[in-house]
Amino acid sequence: xxxxxxxxxxxxxxxxxxxxxxxxxxxxxxxxxxxxxxxxxxxxxxxxxxxxxxxxxxxxxxxxxxxxxxxxxxxxxxxxxxxxxxxxxxxxxxxxxxxxxxxxxxxxxxxxxxxxxxxxxxxxxxxxxxxxxxxxxxxxxxxxxxxxxxxxxxxxxxxxxxxxxxxxxxxxxxxxxxxxxxxxxxxxxxxxxxxxxxxxxxxxxxxxxxxxxxxxxxxxxxxxxxxxxxxxxxxxxxxxxxxxxxxxxxxxxxxxxxxxxxxxxxxxxxxxxxxxxxxxxxxxxxxxxxxxxxxxxxxxxxxxxxxxxxxxxxxxxxxxxxxxxxxxxxxxxxxxxxxxxxxxxxxxxxxxxxxxxxxxxxxxxxxxxxxxxxxxxxxxxxxxxxxxxxxxxxxxxxxxxxxxxxxxxxxxxxxxxxxxxxxxxxxxxxxxxxxxxxxxxxxxxxxxxxxxxxxxxxxxxxxxxxxxxxxxxxxxxxxxxxxxxxxxxxxxxxxxxxxxxxxxxxxxxxxxxxxxxxxxxxxxxx
Amino acid sequence: xxxxxxxxxxxxxxxxxxxxxxxxxxxxxxxxxxxxxxxxxxxxxxxxxxxxxxxxxxxxxxxxxxxxxxxxxxxxxxxxxxxxxxxxxxxxxxxxx
Numbered sequence: 001x002x003x004x005x006x007x008x009x010x011x012x013x014x015x016x017x018x019x020x021x022x023x024x025x026x027x028x029x030x031x032x033x034x035x036x037x038x039x040x041x042x043x044x045x046x047x048x049x050x051x052x053x054x055x056x057x058x059x060x061x062x063x064x065x066x067x068x069x070x071x072x073x074x075x076x077x078x079x080x081x082x083x084x085x086x087x088x089x090x091x092x093x094x095x096x097x098x099x100x101x102x103x104x105x106x107x108x109x110x111x112x113x114x115x116x117x118x119x120x121x122x123x124x125x126x127x128x129x130x131x132x133x134x135x136x137x138x139x140x141x142x143x144x145x146x147x148x149x150x151x152x153x154x155x156x157x158x159x160x161x162x163x164x165x166x167x168x169x170x171x172x173x174x175x176x177x178x179x180x181x182x183x184x185x186x187x188x189x190x191x192x193x194x195x196x197x198x199x200x201x202x203x204x205x206x207x208x209x210x211x212x213x214x215x216x217x218x219x220x221x222x223x224x225x226x227x228x229x230x231x232x233x234x235x236x237x238x239x240x241x242x243x244x245x246x247x248x249x250x251x252x253x254x255x256x257x258x259x260x261x262x263x264x265x266x267x268x269x270x271x272x273x274x275x276x277x278x279x280x281x282x283x284x285x286x287x288x289x290x291x292x293x294x295x296x297x298x299x300x301x302x303x304x305x306x307x308x309x310x311x312x313x314x315x316x317x318x319x320x321x322x323x324x325x326x327x328x329x330x331x332x333x334x335x336x337x338x339x340x341x342x343x344x345x346x347x348x349x350x351x352x353x354x355x356x357x358x359x360x361x362x363x364x365x366x367x368x369x370x371x372x373x374x375x376x377x378x379x380x381x382x383x384x385x386x387x388x389x390x391x392x393x394x395x396x397x398x399x400x401x402x403x404x405x406x407x408x409x410x411x412x413x414x415x416x417x418x419x420x421x422x423x424x425x426x427x428x429x430x431x432x433x434x435x436x437x438x439x440x441x442x443x444x445x446x447x448x449x450x451x452x453x454x455x456x457x458x459x460x461x462x463x464x465x466x467x468x469x470x471x472x473x474x475x476x477x478x479x480x481x482x483x484x485x486x487x488x489x490x491x492x493x494x495x496x497x498x499x500x501x502x503x504x505x506x507x508x509x510x511x512x513x514x515x516x517x518x519x520x521x522x523x524x525x526x
Numbered sequence: 527x528x529x530x531x532x533x534x535x536x537x538x539x540x541x542x543x544x545x546x547x548x549x550x551x552x553x554x555x556x557x558x559x560x561x562x563x564x565x566x567x568x569x570x571x572x573x574x575x576x577x578x579x580x581x582x583x584x585x586x587x588x589x590x591x592x593x594x595x596x597x598x599x600x601x602x603x604x605x606x607x608x609x610x611x612x613x614x615x616x617x618x619x620x621x622x623x
Contacts, residue, residue, distance in 0.1 A: 070545040070578075073552065079579040108583060116541045117585050123545070294540035294618065 002207075002219035005196050009213035010177040012514050013191035014231045015148065015169035016207035016216075016224065022151030022158060029136040031093030038094040039085055045094070045134035050075050052130065056160060071127055080105065080127075095135045102128035115331075126155060148206040150199060154181050164190055169208035171215050173198055183264060186514055187271050237518075244520035245276050251502070257523050260318075260510035262488055266304060269311050272513050279315035279373070281436065281510025282488040283308055285322055285361065289330050295357065301364035309372030316373045318436065318510075320416065321361055321390075323347045323379040333357065342444070347380025347416075352389055362397040369409040377414040377436055382421050384428050387413070391431070414484075418442045423470035426477040435478055436510070439489025443467050462491040463500060472504035479505060486510055495522040502526055531605040532595040534568070535612045542587035547616040552578040554611055560598025562608065568593050575608065 032038055050072055057068045074080055083104070087097035102124060109121040146166035149158070152174045159181045162168065168190055175194035176182065185192040191210030199206075203217040207227045216223055249257040260281025263269060288296045288304055296304075309317045325334045325346025333354065338344040351358035365376050378390050391413050401408040414434035417423050418441035426435065439462050444450060446467050449459035461467075471487065478485035486508035491497045493511040495518060501509065502523075511519055539547055555562045555575040563572035566584060572595065573580040586592060592612060596604040611617070 066546050070549055073549045073578045074582075077552075077577050077579045079574070079577040105579070105583075112585055114542075114585060114587060116544055117582075120545060120582070 002216045002223055003200060005199060005215045005217060007171070007193040007196035007213045007215060008177055009192075009210050010175070010182040010194045011170075011185035011190055011192035012210045012512075013169070013189060014207075014209050014211075014227065014234055015167055015191045016205065016219070016227050016231070017146050017148050017168065019150050019171075019203050019206050020147040022149050022154055029093075029095050029132075031095070033093075035088055035091060038088045038092075038097075041135060042081065042084060042088065042094040042098055042131075045098075045131045046075055046081060048134045049127070049130045052134075067123070071123055074124070074127055075131075095132055098131055098135070099128065102131075122155070148208055150203075150206060159184055164188060169193075169206070169210065171196060171199065171206055171208050183268055186512065187268050189514065237521075241517035241521040244524060245517040246273065247520065248278075249520040249523045251523055251526055256507070257502070258486070258508040259516060259519060260316075260486060260488070260508060261513050261516075262510050263308075263513065266307050268513060269308070274311060274313050274315060276516050277315070277513075278508075279312055280308060280317040280319075281486050281508065283317060283319045285319055286324055286330075289322060289324060289333070295332070295360075298360050298364045298367075301361060302367045305365055305368035305374070306371050309368055309374050312372055314373055316375055318375040318377055318414070318434075319365060321348070321365075321376060321378050322351050322357065325350050342450075348378040348386050348390060349380060349382075351378075352386060355393070358390075358393060359397055362394050363401060363408075366394070366398050366401055366408040366410060367406060369411040370407045374409075374411045375414060375434065376411050377416055377434070379416040379438070380419060380441075381415040381429070382419045384431065387415055387429060387432055416441075417474050418445070420445050420470070423474055426474045427481070430481055430483065432483060434484040434486070435474055437471055437474055437485065437487040437489065437506075439467070439471070439487055439491040442470065442489070443491070446470065462489065463497060468500055468504065471501070471506070475505040484508065493519070495519065498522050499526055529599075529601045530595070530597045531601040532593070533605045533609050534591050534593045535609045536591050537586055537588055537612055539612075539615050539618070540588055542590065543581065543584060543592070545582070546618070548578050548581045550616050551608065551611060552576055552581055554607055555604070558596070558598070558600045558604035558607070560596040560601045560604045562594070562596045562604045564608070565593045565595075566590065 053068050053072050057065055081101065084097040084101035087100065088094055106121050106124045106128070109117055109124060112118045146168055148169045148171055149162065150171045153172055154170060154175065170185060170190060170192040172194045173196045177194055182192060182194070191208045193208055193210055193213050193215050196215060200217050205218055207216040207219050216227065219227060249259045251257065258278040260279050261277050262282040263280055264284040265287045288301060305319060308319065323346070324330045325344060326342045334350065335345050345353060365374065368374055378387065381387055394410060394413060398408055398410045412433035414436060415422070415429060415432045416438045417426065417435050418438035420442065422429060423442060443460055443462040447459050447461065447464055449456040475485050485506060487501065487506055488510035492501065492509040493515045509519065537543060552575065562575040564575045564581065565572045566586060573584060575581060594605050594608050
């Protein structure tokens with residue numbers, strides 16, 4: 001019987017296939033023994049690496065392109081290979097000379113006291129191994145179709161290079177659901193599980209369930225049969241669900257439910273037809289604020305936000321203001337060494353404390369608002385004063401933009417309902433233009449249990465009657481007061497909670513793009 | 527016609543002379559025929575501004591001063607161009623990243 005490993009689902013779907021280890025060492029290579037042909041071999045391997053990267057650059061954009069551009073520039077610099085060629089002239093085999101030259105370069109980066117420079121060691125290792133693979137005649141690193149890529153973490157280049165046409169999956173012992181690769185995997189429909197802790201070294205076959213986060217290592221005959229049956233059932237139901245994708249979500253009694261999207265980056269929208277949803281219910285603006293990168297200026301943010309509202313073609317787009325802190329640190333913004341970051345300076349607490357950062361974002365949002373149906377919401381609101389101060393600041397930013405003669409509009413301003421204090425007393429927040437219930441944090445705070453800790457994960461249940469009672473209370477207050485209410489946590493993505501949610505009177509759910517068709521199909525049954 | 531030129535500039539870029547700025551700096555430097563060198567102090571050591579491997583190895587951080595010197599036909603223009611690029615924060619403000 002195979003062993004079962006529990007991680008965190010980062011991208012939905014089921015896939016079983018041979019394990020291919022990420023970052024595995026390039027094959028052994030036999031040296032020719034002749035300095036001249038060794039030098040020639042290295043020259044060819046470097047040229048092939050440059051050509052491979054250039055080809056890849058043509059197929060990606062944005063940050064991925066910058067990463068590759070840097071690697072190409074390094075490879076094209078003779079200073080990188082000079083020590084290797086000297087060693088070859090002195091009789092060293094090409095692969096050993098190259099490895100030694102790069103290892104010494106890598107050691108220099110690893111020794112840096114600066115996180116940014118230390119992180120570049122990964123790029124240098126990528127370069128080193130790419131050339132070594134070419135020397136050994138290994139071919140592309142992503143390689144193979146229909147395999148499960150497994151390892152500690154996966155570089156965006158490795159994902160982009162892999163051939164996914166025959167399906168595949170990703171199983172990581174570390175990794176993150178918010179990584180660039182996780183976004184790409186969700187967009188491509190590649191099942192992915194992160195945070196597995198460990199996988200047996202001997203495993204040859206992995207069965208990955210990206211929905212539950214469970215990975216089976218070397219499943220036996222019976223387990224394989226069960227998995228294959230589930231896979232078929234999933235494929236069949238997916239095909240059935242497709243029928244609903246472009247239709248409005250409608251209950252059996254004809255009641256309409258708005259299905260909105262949760263997105264965390266512009267590239268996620270590339271493969272989505274706006275007609276399949278009723279708008280964007282949650283755009284996480286954190287993707288612009290990468291840890292270690294410069295803070296995005298107003299123009300950068302404006303252009304990014306504008307892309308979302310233009311994509312939606314008039315449908316509402318709700319952008320959440322910066323929600324860092326908690327488990328999402330950004331150096332220079334979030335405080336260090338908080339004893340309990342989830343109860344600390346995060347969300348609107350942080351942006352109100354850093355008015356310079358908040359202002360820049362609000363100005364960019366007001367400018368983007370003229371291009372479509374934009375709404376803005378602030379996270380982690382606990383007292384009405386936080387909403388009032390945010391609204392005042394927003395108005396001031398709009399007035400400022402108007403005096404500067406810049407086109408702008410003051411969009412509606414709503415709040416996330418995720419702190420229990422708000423869910424218990426929603427009537428205190430009647431000044432909000434809308435409510436968006438963040439069921440993940442609400443569940444975590446109401447049940448006092450983290451979903452990242454496997455030992456208490458069972459307690460972290462959004463179906464706990466205390467959580468659903470609060471959701472119902474907020475929905476009822478919103479209905480009575482004429483304030484629109486939606487729910488944007490993972491709870492909305494899981495069809496098992498659907499009946500409960502609709503019973504609370506909610507009529508707007510915001511979900512991961514991969515869930516649209518399934519959710520609409522499930523709504524049609526209720 | 528040959529000459530020398532030198533100057534200095536403070537790096538204001540948030541994380542210093544990192545990957546993307548280094549790519550820009552070396553690309554710019556390669557456009558000049560003069561030898562173009564940069565250093566972390568006025569007395570050197572001087573490193574080739576056309577080599578990204580060496581530029582990156584400097585690990586120049588934000589708020590450090592970058593010294594620039596050039597020798598050759600377009601020495602003055604080369605030094606001015608490098609200083610201009612660093613002053614403009616490597617043209618990264620608002621470039622969509």
